[in-house]
Amino acid sequence: MLQEFGCAGDVLIERPGSKPWPAAPLSGPIYVCSNLCVATNLPRCTQLAAVVDATPCERRGDLVFLQNAMLDTFLAQRDLNRATQAVLYLRANGKSAVDIADSEDTALPSTCATGQWAEAFAARLAKGDLSCSVCAAPEFASAMLEKHVSICVHNLVGQLHGGLSVGEVGAAKYETERRELYDELLTVGAASLNVRPLEAGSRRVQIHIQASLLPCVGAGVWLMEGPQDYN
Amino acid sequence: MVDGGAAGLQLITAGLPGRRVETVERLEAYLQAIPQFPTVMKEFEWRNGWFDAISRRERAAGRPDPLPRHSAALRQLGL
Secondary structure: OOOOOOOOOOEEEOOOOOOOOOOOOOOOOEEEEEOOOOOOOOOOHHHHHHHHHHOOHHHHHHEEEOOOOOOHHHHHHOOOOOOEEEEOOEEEEOOEEEEOOOOOOOOOOOOEEEOOOHHHHHHHHHHOOOOOEEOOHHHHHHHHHHHHHHHHHHHHHHHHOOOOEHHHHOOHHHHHHHHHHHHHHHHHHHHHHOOOOOOOOHHHHHHHHHHHHOOOOOOOEEEEEOOOOOO | OOOOOHHHHHHHHOOOHHHHHHHHHHHHHHHHHOOOOEOOOOOHHHOHHHHHHHHHHHHHOOOOOOOHHHHHHHHHOOO
16 A cells, blocks of 8 residues: 555565665665555564564664554664654555544544654655654654553453454443553553653644645655564 | 653653543544454564563562553463
8 A cells, every 4th residue: 555655766575585685775764564555464573573684784774664563672672763663543445544533533543653754654645645643752652652552452351351353342341441451551651661641632733734745755665574464 | 761660650650640531532432443353462572562571570670560450461361
């Protein structure tokens, strides 16, 4: 999907490390993603080390991580603390994707990114009419923590009760259990990251600015792992 | 990432109840937006393992587990 929103000069690498690194482009973002819809197919985190290793040292700072996971320790261990990252709130729509939140709904979370290639990523998404705000590292950490907590709590509650769907986890009878875990994980996670939870609607304001002001998208190299599922 | 000692946790999270409520409401809204997604425990190191590492670190330092509910749930699942 991201490839569809790209531009001339984009290079697709389906299996990092299996072929020599392409001669061009010499700069620009390197998206770590899969070859299907990013909403439902992200590379497994266990593959990330191999992806980084397959990237030339001088280009590793250009990597753009799109994973649903706390990568702080992984990135710090590789001196990639300032790497571009994004938190995606998309859902599948056939072979494409749409925003989880519509433009009028500020209650729902929305996609955001941080780092040197965050604007390029936002511009690419904007070509597909997808929202993405660019934020500073602390605000991004809050957003990543928020999504991380949602994944951890929903999966945990779902599995504790025999393998529920996310929608079933949302039943009223699990509300107390959900909220107790939200509170516990948000409290400790925010303290560990030294961040504050995001304020409601704070990212939506930036999104509308992005859509109209972003420049054209530069060429990127694509690191494509095989099809993966969301969870 | 800062060292999450017990004293540090209390200091940093003080005074955030208002923002916490907004975040929780957004989490609840997100839950309803993707009802068809399955739940599954995988990539533990990268997901719940991130929190479990905090619990283990605190216990190893002789301090109370700051995530007792989370840890109990993991034990219930044999993780």
